Amino acid sequence: MNVLNITDQLPLVDKTPLDPHFLALNAQAAAAAFIAAGTAANTVRSYRSALAYWSAWLHLRYGQNLGDAPLPATVAVQFVLDHLARPLADGGWAHLLPPWIDAALVAARVKAKLGPLAYNTVNHRLSVIGKWHRINEWDSPTEASALKTLLRDARKAQTRQGVAVRKKTAVVLEPLQALLATCTDGARGARDRALLLLAWSGGGRRRSEVVGLQVGDVRKLDDDTWLYTLGVTKTDTGGVRREKPLRGPAAQALAAWLEVAPTDSGPLFRRLYKGGKVGTSGLSTDQVARIVQRRAKVAGLVGDWAAHSLRSGFVTEAGRQGVPLGEVMAMTEHRSVATVMGYFQSGSLLTSRATTLLTSTGISPIDSDESVNSDSDPE
Structure with missing residues (x-):
């Protein structure tokens, strides 16, 4: 599947009204599947937040409700393209999420701020939607090879541009x-x-x-x-x-x-x-x-x-x-x-x-400027 051909299964919509109350109930219903599966309570809270975002984004992007039917892989691909920034030739960055949708997500308080999401956040939300599909005994859109290739290439591109995957500092x-x-x-x-x-x-x-x-x-x-x-x-x-x-x-x-x-x-x-x-x-x-x-x-x-x-x-x-x-x-x-x-x-x-191979050879570090400049002309 060509990742750029992403509108062949669900058409994009220009604008659709956003009902925060309905979206909250929609996300709650989706999270109920995890509760029924015995998922730990703290994990369910994390998943509910991710599903609330999916519910709002899916409604705004496609005019559909989460849970109506399994999501095709093309929707998961669109989610990545909408939220992961990609480097441009001029040194800038771009992502495909329309500004009006971005603003609506922030206004609905399912998104903290305007702009792209971090790689780890996108990856977590894809993981949640994949698990949700499996619990519902649906084929997961996150298993598509095109999506996995896109994520791998996106991570490489961000790494080459100096965008590191954020990890918390370890308390040793x-x-x-x-x-x-x-x-x-x-x-x-x-x-x-x-x-x-x-x-x-x-x-x-x-x-x-x-x-x-x-x-x-x-x-x-x-x-x-x-x-x-x-x-x-x-x-x-x-x-x-x-x-x-x-x-x-x-x-x-x-x-x-x-x-x-x-x-x-x-x-x-x-x-x-x-x-x-x-x-x-x-x-x-x-x-x-x-x-x-x-x-x-x-x-x-x-x-x-x-x-x-x-x-x-x-x-x-x-x-x-x-x-x-x-x-x-x-x-x-x-x-x-x-x-x-x-x-x-x-x-x-x-x-x-393996980190002390040089030390084990008995080679000593150069300690003085004199040994460095022994062959140089005097000033």
Whole structure:
């Protein structure tokens, strides 16, 4: 299929009215398929946002409603062309989304700002629409070879133009220590220290997993070891409860937090109010991200920090310290080796002999200007 011939199955429309209330209901109905399939709640929230965007874009671009029928591959191709910027010969960038549709999407609050979307955002929304089709037992438009070729070429083009795929900065050991050093502010510091160490040392837990933990999910094994229990997660929706260890500083930090905020039930990590008063309601996933970002700012760390920085940092540091990949995945519960390997390899390469080949030859660096200029004329 020629990716430029994209109007042969669904005609484009000039303009169509946008009913935000209907679109919200349309997206909600689409997300119900994921709920019925047992998808983790936090993932459903992410998918609902993506489906709301698909619902609005499809209605504006084609005058059709999401869920009326399976989408043809040509629509997925159009989605990419509309949202991914491509470099032009004059050094500029272009994408095919009509300005009036762009403005309508922003006005409907399904799009943050005018302009193209990041590659990762487009890729995520394609992944969501593909999964949604499979749940509905429809052929997925994202499996078309033309779409895969287009995405591959688009990524290459952006890379050649210096547009890097954005990744959060990994919290390896040194930045983790810097974050923890800021946790000296009473009850808030005790909570944040316990949260950071559980999320990191406990296997790089996702923020949804951290906020989902209840006081009853943790138990003390000995003075140096606690166990915490995971239930339903993003990659394990069967509900089988699995225990993970917390040892050393992580165990001690958890014990210290429970001394500051003793309780028999409820969320493990709770909100704090003025004067360090501990509330009864649990943290949200956004608040976990803000804790990481706030601590990084106080510590003076440069980087793009987020809750995911703890997960990627755990895997990167494990590779750095030579922990076998199987043991790492047993802690993180990654299902895909490909997903975890990028972080793991970047860490393991830091201690690889392949990075010190010059040093092993005994060749010393040039230390003085004299040796560099020994054959040059005097000034």
